[in-house]
Amino acid sequence: MAHHRIIGLKAIFLLLNLCFLQASFGEDIQLGKTIYSQCVACHSLETNLQQIGPSLSGVVNRKIGSVADYRYSNSLRNSTGVWSPERLNAFLENPQAALPGNRMPYSGLTNPTERAALIAYLATIKP
Numbered sequence: 001m002a003h004h005r006i007i008g009l010k011a012i013f014l015l016l017n018l019c020f021l022q023a024s025f026g027e028d029i030q031l032g033k034t035i036y037s038q039c040v041a042c043h044s045l046e047t048n049l050q051q052i053g054p055s056l057s058g059v060v061n062r063k064i065g066s067v068a069d070y071r072y073s074n075s076l077r078n079s080t081g082v083w084s085p086e087r088l089n090a091f092l093e094n095p096q097a098a099l100p101g102n103r104m105p106y107s108g109l110t111n112p113t114e115r116a117a118l119i120a121y122l123a124t125i126k127p
Ligand code: HEC
Pocket: 035, 036, 038, 039, 040, 041, 042, 043, 052, 053, 054, 056, 059, 063, 064, 065, 066, 067, 071, 072, 073, 074, 075, 076, 083, 088, 092, 101, 102, 103, 104, 105, 106, 109, 118
């Protein structure tokens, strides 16, 4: 009997933990959406809509410099690999240091919490 009660309590704590996790995840995405206002002048989230910069729809884990109808700098076009969260994090912190010679006129997002939130938000935008 006592044993069952302990298991019951454990289950309740586990559920509570999951709720907190979900709540903070939701907040991150909201924050990321707010931070995206710094990108929206140049980047659309609509697939196939290239503006000053390429569409960022599905950018997380997309091959770097790979939007077919966008004219990239040599720096981006010749880069290898994908926009993993780690590479996006480094690029958004300091675009010129991460990929020298790129043409993105953005000096960088210094706050790591804001970068993580922005990347979490971008990951929700699928083509
Ligand atoms: C003033 C315009 C401008 C702003 C603001 C801007 N970007 Fe860019 N972005 C560009 C341009 C132009 C490129 C292409 C650079 C090149 O070809 O060298 C680019 C490229 C990128 C790429 C590479 C995409 C690919 O297909 O490889 C990512 C990722 C990116 N930007 C993310 C962001 C994010 C996130 C923000 C907001 C924090 C942002 N940019 C703000 C203009 C901008």
